[in-house]
Amino acid sequence: MNNLCTDIGWMSLNKKxxxxxxDHVDIVPQxxxxxxxxxxxxxxxxxxxxxxxxxxxxxxxxxxxEGLHVEDCVETIASTLPICAVRGVAYSTFTIIRIxxxxxxxxxxxxxxxxxxxxxxxxxxxxxxAVEIGGKTIYKxxxxxxxxxxxxxxxxxxxxxxxxxxxxFGWERKDIIxxxxxxxxxxxxxxxxxxxxxxxxxxxxxxxxxxxxxAVCVKVRERCCVNLMIGPPSKPEDLxxxxxxxxxxxxxxxxxxxxxSTLAAExxxxxxxxxxxYLDSDIPPTAKVEGLDLVTEGVITMSKVVEYAKDYxxxxxxxxxxxxxxxxxxxxxRMLFEEATDINFFVGRAVNPAHQNPNLxxxxxxxxxxxxxxxxxxxxxxxxxxxxxx
Amino acid sequence: xxxxxxxxxxxxxKGSRQVVEKLQALVKENHLEDKxxxxxxxxxxxxxxxxxxTVDGEKHSVSPDTTEEFFQKEILAKxx
Numbered sequence: 001m002n003n004l005c006t007d008i009g010w011m012s013l014n015k016k017x018x019x020x021x022x023d024h025v026d027i028v029p030q031x032x033x034x035x036x037x038x039x040x041x042x043x044x045x046x047x048x049x050x051x052x053x054x055x056x057x058x059x060x061x062x063x064x065x066e067g068l069h070v071e072d073c074v075e076t077i078a079s080t081l082p083i084c085a086v087r088g089v090a091y092s093t094f095t096i097i098r099i100x101x102x103x104x105x106x107x108x109x110x111x112x113x114x115x116x117x118x119x120x121x122x123x124x125x126x127x128x129x130a131v132e133i134g135g136k137t138i139y140k141x142x143x144x145x146x147x148x149x150x151x152x153x154x155x156x157x158x159x160x161x162x163x164x165x166x167x168x169f170g171w172e173r174k175d176i177i178x179x180x181x182x183x184x185x186x187x188x189x190x191x192x193x194x195x196x197x198x199x200x201x202x203x204x205x206x207x208x209x210x211x212x213x214x215a216v217c218v219k220v221r222e223r224c225c226v227n228l229m230i231g232p233p234s235k236p237e238d239l240x241x242x243x244x245x246x247x248x249x250x251x252x253x254x255x256x257x258x259x260x261s262t263l264a265a266e267x268x269x270x271x272x273x274x275x276x277x278y279l280d281s282d283i284p285p286t287a288k289v290e291g292l293d294l295v296t297e298g299v300i301t302m303s304k305v306v307e308y309a310k311d312y313x314x315x316x317x318x319x320x321x322x323x324x325x326x327x328x329x330x331x332x333x334r335m336l337f338e339e340a341t342d343i344n345f346f347v348g349r350a351v352n353p354a355h356q357n358p359n360l361x362x363x364x365x366x367x368x369x370x371x372x373x374x375x376x377x378x379x380x381x382x383x384x385x386x387x388x389x390x
Numbered sequence: 391x392x393x394x395x396x397x398x399x400x401x402x403x404k405g406s407r408q409v410v411e412k413l414q415a416l417v418k419e420n421h422l423e424d425k426x427x428x429x430x431x432x433x434x435x436x437x438x439x440x441x442x443x444t445v446d447g448e449k450h451s452v453s454p455d456t457t458e459e460f461f462q463k464e465i466l467a468k469x470x
Contacts, residue, residue, distance in 0.1 A: 258398040258432030274397055274430030276410055284402040285430060297432065299399050 004102040004147060005223050005341050006035050008382065009191030010216040011198050013157070015045045016208040022049025023155045023214035026057035028065040033102045036064045039216050041112060041155040043091040049212065052081060056092040064098060070108050070140070074133045095153045097218050105151065105220075107141040113159050113173050114139070118150040121184040123177045148186060149220045150193065152176075157213030158197070162204030171204055189338050190217040191381075195316060225251025226340035228332075230298060231348030231367065232259050233390035242390040243267045246346045252339075254332060255289070257298030260348065265289045280327035294335065296328030302370045304329035305336070309377035312337055336378060343378055345387040347371050391426050391469050394444045398433030401440035408454035409441050416461045425469050 012021045022042045029035050038061045042052030056077055063073045081092065093111035100106060107115050107126070117124050128139040154176070163170035176197070183196050194217040201213050227249045233242045243264070246253070255261045265272040272295070274287040283304055284297035308329065311318045322330035336343060349368070375385050393413065397406050410430070417426050434442045439451040445464050452460045 262432060272432070274432060276395070276397070276414075276428060276430045278407050278410070281407060284397045284399065284406075287430075287432065297397070297399055297402065300402060 002102055003223050004145070004220050005033070006099050006102065007190040007219045007221050007341070008035070008037060008216065009189060009194040009219075010039075010214065011194055012212060012214040013198060013202055013205075013209045015157075015210065015212045018046050018212070020046055020050040021214065022046065022053055022212040023157070024050070024053035024057040025214060025216050026061040028061040030065050033099075035099045035218075036061050037097045037099075037153075037216055037218055038064075038094060039112065039153045039155065039214060040092050040094040041157075041212070041214070045212060049092075052092040055081060056094055060094060060096060064096060070096070070138070071133050074110075074136065074138065078134050078136075093155075095216075097151050097153060097216075099145070099218065099220070102220065103144060105141075105143055105145045105149070107139075107143075107151070109139045109141075110136060113154055113156055116152040116173070116177055116180065118152070118180060118184055119146060120148060121186065122181060145220050147220060147222055150184070150190070151218040152180060152193070152197065152215060153218075154197070154215040155211075155213060157209060157211035158201050158215060160211050161201040161209075161213065162206075163210065165206055166204050171201065187338060190219040191312075191316075192319075192338075193217045193219070221341070223341045224339050225249070225342045225344070226254065226335055227251055227344045227346065228254040228256065228336070229260060229264065229346040229348075230256040230302065230371065232257075232263060232350040234349040234351075235390075236350075238390050239263065242346060242348060245388060249344055251342070251344075252293040252335065253291075254294040254296070254335065255292055256296050256302060256332075259352065260298065261287060261289065261292075261295045264292065264295075268292070279325060280329070283327040283329045286328045286331070294328070294331055296332065299367055299370065301328040301332065302367075302374070305332045306370050306373045306377070308333045309337065309374055309381075313377055313380050336374075336383075337381060340383060342384045343386070345371060345375065345385070346390065347387060348390050391465065392429065392444075392446055393426060393465065394429045394431050396432070396434045396440060396442040397430045398437070398440075400433075400437035401442060404440045405454040406441045409443065409452055409457050412454065412457040413461060413465075416458070416465075420466060422465075422469060426465060 010025045014021045022045045024040045026038045038057040040053040040056035042049035060073045095112045096108040098106040131138050161171040197215045229246045255264045268291045270290040272289050275285045287295040308322045322333040378385050441452050443450050443452045
């Protein structure tokens with residue numbers, strides 16, 4: 001057991017004109033610290049490829065997660081997949097990345113481009129052992145992992161990007177390595193790295209992919225805990241209990257809300273210094289309190305964070321806004337979406353008497369909904385979220 | 391002279407940003423940077439009367455439209 005965890009991001013581009021993707025990614029966690037990730041690329045495109053790759057990925061991930069050998073998985077696939085009427089074979093390539101107890105990685109590859117491993121941001125060619133299973137050559141690797149190891153698996157759509165259009169021979173694996181080494185930054189999440197790769201593929205294809213293109217990024221990173229407190233407790237006598245829980249939790253600390261941060265500053269016996277810089281015209285300025293990593297206004301800032309979270313899970317178009325800006329909402333977004341792996345919310349249910357006015361567009365229910373929505377989004381991002389109400 | 395503007399949620403919605411920006415501009419125009427210190431604070435607990443602004447501890451209710459008048463009467467007149 002160590003302090004590492006895996007951060008996984010994946011995305012597919014469909015071949016132009018296709019509604020279904022012929023690549024499939026399946027992620028199966030095995031307990032707390034192990035995960036099986038399978039990327040399968042079915043022969044052809046459209047419905048048929050989709051069925052082949054879905055079956056392959058599902059069978060492998062389920063069998064591997066149950067601890068069966070790769071030989072058994074491959075045999076099962078060979079005898080299960082429907083046979084293509086045109087070509088007379090059943091075929092789907094696959095890549096398996098299995099992270100074991102966050103200490104070792106097992107990579108099993110069949111006919112997909114070889115997985116790229118970035119270690120400290122540089123390409124590292126890991127050893128590969130060729131094994132014959134049922135007439136297929138399969139490459140196996142088992143290596144110990146290090147912090148910040150980044151495994152990037154992709155379907156052949158990625159190395160064919162731009163073929164005959166912007167590039168003569170497509171975007172070869174070594175080109176992808178060069179590009180990813182250049183773009184790599186330690187602070188990037190798996191999802192961000194993955195999006196960088198696929199955006200480039202899409203660009204090379206001129207926005208019209210000639211093949212289904214999928215990439216999966218598995219990043220081994222250190223756990224990072226972030227604690228966020230919002231709202232005073234519904235019973236004032238619970239304040240000490242709430243503060244104790246919040247300040248004793250390990251990790252970074254964010255406090256949202258005027259009253260909440262005033263109370264936290266009192267607890268720390270430090271002054272609260274509000275900033276007057278409007279870095280984003282919609283978001284109220286932040287404040288500084290010694291001992292807290294970030295102090296912001298409550299409801300308005302939080303609704304912006306929720307908006308960013310929803311977008312991050314879908315199109316991720318607003319990354320260019322929150323990715324670098326220094327306003328409260330952007331800073332919370334970066335800390336929660338990028339830095340944190342474990343997030344503890346300390347939510348006070350007090351009703352702010354100042355907000356109980358029909359002329360104000362703020363009310364208690366909105367605040368509770370915001371927290372719930374944010375938690376749901378963060379869980380979808382693969383974060384471990386814990387909420388305590390006071 | 392210390393002028394503190396509330397930047398809490400509800401004052402923000404009532405336009406505290408505009409108030410802050412106008413006051414910053416007015417202070418600069420009148421070359422009062424040495425005499426007037428502008429600051430922010432979270433909720434003063436009087437949201438109904440926002441935007442709340444205190445001048446040396448005395449609370450006033452200001453809106454973006456009345457900022458200029460407020461500046462003339464409460465800041466410029468008193469500081470000179």
